[in-house]
Amino acid sequence: MTGFSHKHSMNKREVLDMETKKRIFSGIKPSGELTLGSYMGAIKNWVSLQDEYECLYCVVDMHAITVRQVPADLRRRSLEQLAQYIACGLDPEKNIMFIQSHVPQHAELSWVLGCYTQFGELSRMTQFKDKSQKHADNINAGLFTYPVLMAADILLYQSDLVPVGDDQKQHVELCRDIASRFNFLFPDTFTMPEPFIPKMGARIMSLGAPDTKMSKSDPEGCVILMDKPEDIMRKFKRAVTDCESAVRFDKVNKPGISNLLTIYCAATGKTMEEAEAEFADKGYGVFKPAVGEAVVELLRPIREETTRLLTDKAYLESIYKEGAEKASYLANKTLRKVYKKVGFVPRG
Numbered sequence: 001m002t003g004f005s006h007k008h009s010m011n012k013r014e015v016l017d018m019e020t021k022k023r024i025f026s027g028i029k030p031s032g033e034l035t036l037g038s039y040m041g042a043i044k045n046w047v048s049l050q051d052e053y054e055c056l057y058c059v060v061d062m063h064a065i066t067v068r069q070v071p072a073d074l075r076r077r078s079l080e081q082l083a084q085y086i087a088c089g090l091d092p093e094k095n096i097m098f099i100q101s102h103v104p105q106h107a108e109l110s111w112v113l114g115c116y117t118q119f120g121e122l123s124r125m126t127q128f129k130d131k132s133q134k135h136a137d138n139i140n141a142g143l144f145t146y147p148v149l150m151a152a153d154i155l156l157y158q159s160d161l162v163p164v165g166d167d168q169k170q171h172v173e174l175c176r177d178i179a180s181r182f183n184f185l186f187p188d189t190f191t192m193p194e195p196f197i198p199k200m201g202a203r204i205m206s207l208g209a210p211d212t213k214m215s216k217s218d219p220e221g222c223v224i225l226m227d228k229p230e231d232i233m234r235k236f237k238r239a240v241t242d243c244e245s246a247v248r249f250d251k252v253n254k255p256g257i258s259n260l261l262t263i264y265c266a267a268t269g270k271t272m273e274e275a276e277a278e279f280a281d282k283g284y285g286v287f288k289p290a291v292g293e294a295v296v297e298l299l300r301p302i303r304e305e306t307t308r309l310l311t312d313k314a315y316l317e318s319i320y321k322e323g324a325e326k327a328s329y330l331a332n333k334t335l336r337k338v339y340k341k342v343g344f345v346p347r348g
């Protein structure tokens with residue numbers, strides 16, 4: 001392992017935690033800016049898990065290049081994403097935070113697992129089918145084997161739980177299939193991971209088209225964590241509603257208002273009943289800017305802290321270096337075991 005010393009990379013408490021706490025792995029691709037949806041649907045939950053579990057949170061840059069990226073932008077966003085993990089409240093002392101390409105065992109295990117994954121299985125993945133339609137000019141092998149790399153991410157760390165959104169459940173299921181096939185051939189290799197949909201997970205929809213997930217490909221319907229207050233306010237004031245005027249939660253008939261209520265509750269910590277009561281006698285003209293303001297206040301400290309962290313490159317570097325070192329230590333244990341089981345000659 002070039003450059004990493006594994007021997008003393010963890011102290012006693014950390015080693016003990018590793019043995020007693022359940023392990024969590026999750027990651028986000030730095031293929032676009034983090035959004036309000038990434039925060040409310042994923043990172044906020046990660047923060048709530050950091051004390052109870054042993055967590056690894058990754059910037060999955062290797063997954064990002066399955067679609068074309070501008071190299072300089074990818075580099076900038078990967079660092080920014082790490083800074084945002086911290087600014088959102090993930091404590092680098094409690095979690096292992098790292099950049100996927102810094103831990104070569106991901107690629108190495110991915111190759112082996114790919115040899116235990118069937119073409120047919122990968123062909124059935126809905127994300128592959130969607131993406132190969134969207135990027136018809138670039139249906140590359142990485143896009144096809146994307147779920148194998150994701151399985152490697154998870155299995156390398158003997159993860160128990162994998163917090164993911166609905167759209168990634170099929171990939172975690174495939175990861176389980178690969179793991180159980182491998183364990184059947186080579187017993188006791190991998191911990192069987194489970195998808196973990198946390199209780200307080202909020203699925204945030206586009207402000208412009210509330211029947212689709214908030215996504216950076218739709219800039220006006222999407223609030224990014226680095227948006228300035230005036231941009232946030234504009235987007236909320238223009239949010240799609242309906243022709244009734246009551247502020248009440250009704251996902252089927254009032255998807256826009258329901259989404260705004262969900263955002264309001266997640267931003268303020270209020271319950272749905274409290275939020276509905278607060279706006280019971282008020283119209284959309286009062287409600288929409290109120291949601292905007294709650295989000296402005298929620299994101300202000302995150303944006304400011306991210307900006308501050310990005311000026312401290314030495315600190316960020318120390319975090320991702322230490323993260324990669326710890327991750328690599330754990331990953332290596334699994335990879336050695338796998339290499340031995342499949343019949344590779346030990347390096348000695």
Ligand code: TRP
Nearest residue numbers: 025026027028029060063150153
């Ligand atoms: N595929 C995930 C997504 O697009 C990101 C990801 C990569 C991931 N590896 C992972 C998530 C491992 C959980 C665990 O959201």
